[in-house]
Amino acid sequence: MIRRLAILGVGLIGGSLARALRAAGAVEEVVGFGRGLANLERAVALGVIDRVESSAARAVSGADMVVLALPVGSMATTLRQIAPQLGMQTVVTDVGSVKSSIVSAAHTALGEHFPRFVPGHPIAGTEKSGVEASFAELFRGRRVVLTPVAETEPDALERVRSMWRATGAETVVMDIGHHDEILAATSHLPHLLAYCLVDTLARMDDSRVIFDFAAGGFRDFTRIAASDPVMWRDICLANRTAILDALGQYRSDLDALMAAIGRDDGVWLQELFARAKRERDALNGERK
């Protein structure tokens, strides 16, 4: 049971976590802080949080669990602001999609509290943002990756684990670098490709007609391009190396595809499409 939970950034993820823990009876009090006052007031009105504090530092004071659910680029500053107010038993965790940059920021900012910082990342989300989009079931059946380091206290890890289990999620421990590479491939790369496609089409001469004739496949394909721009800017900057590596591989493969079309190589094309279809079909048999 969490006595006082401080959520810094009460958006889709932070809001859904608060809702899920309340629904599970796993938290007594939820204090929120974030940049947008209207969003925070809405969070109180919706019953997602009990009250709003006027700063991140005040929000964490007296909390036994602190969750940073902010864009990756805001984590370092916030960690510095809250460090002086953390209790000696307070556990701090985050939900960022890149772990290496956050762990190094936490190491610098938290000092003696660093062993109670548990880097985390729920593999869940939608393209929507803000507390209005949050819902208690977001994490049910999903994975939450935790990337503890050598210094991380086992008890802190266990408390974060049990918080996520209360939301219906499964927790997995992974190495930081491995997490960042996997996420570059499965999440960061597709988001960038989708943003890029929508923008490429928007800048074509015929863009109005093009979007007018976009069918269901296009809509599914580009849904993630409606995600929060600041969040994705921060992810690009924080996971630069792994993202550039994945983009580089993709670009080489795209070059090979263009070459095959250029030389009318139907055999090569059909093999590629059949191989990809087999992999994609296989995904449908697994967790949704």
Added chain:
Amino acid sequence: MIRRLAILGVGLIGGSLARALRAAGAVEEVVGFGRGLANLERAVALGVIDRVESSAARAVSGADMVVLALPVGSMATTLRQIAPQLGMQTVVTDVGSVKSSIVSAAHTALGEHFPRFVPGHPIAGTEKSGVEASFAELFRGRRVVLTPVAETEPDALERVRSMWRATGAETVVMDIGHHDEILAATSHLPHLLAYCLVDTLARMDDSRVIFDFAAGGFRDFTRIAASDPVMWRDICLANRTAILDALGQYRSDLDALMAAIGRDDGVWLQELFARAKRERDALNGERK
């Protein structure tokens, strides 16, 4: 009212068209032909078609409306096979995603029947294939692009138009070249990007873990990579110029994105993502 409809290729599109016309009471008899006998027998069992013919030529004999719903690469051969059996009032149309190559094949193959060939393309579909995946509502509220040429008889165009209207679709007349460019951008490009992404990830060292951690966004993004490989091979070959042009523009934009990440240009990245999000959000206000 269509007296006898011949569907060549009783898959997702051909089967859905037959179902929709039956549901609307707009057809008396449906004759089918296609490559897979099991699929055709299933089509009869499901009541999608009334009977199977043993060749394309026999299927069109006595039909007043012939619909080619085959992969684009099979159209030329089939048009040559059916030409001798077409009646002087028979209207022929197709559902191919590329129009220029089909119109030129029809011009060569159909001879005196060419004025009653109406090139068509319903902007509808799913990633599934085969008659099992067909359903009567597939075209409801969707657009069907018709690309008649100078020789096309107005009465033939009108008959194809009224067939599609009976399915609940809206018809739009468009220039052939324009259609092929628009489709290269809105449909062919996203399909190729999705196939390529799944294959790039499948060939990474960690591919099992990567697919294991793929979340909802990835699934939406790659759903179209489960589409029929032969159909997409044919589309690539038939619409080569427009597809290479669209892929080339996309690749340049991807290069610019990689350069911005490489130089840590957060302002550029946020502008790109915000621009794309605005365009994508705008799509949600329009037809689904």
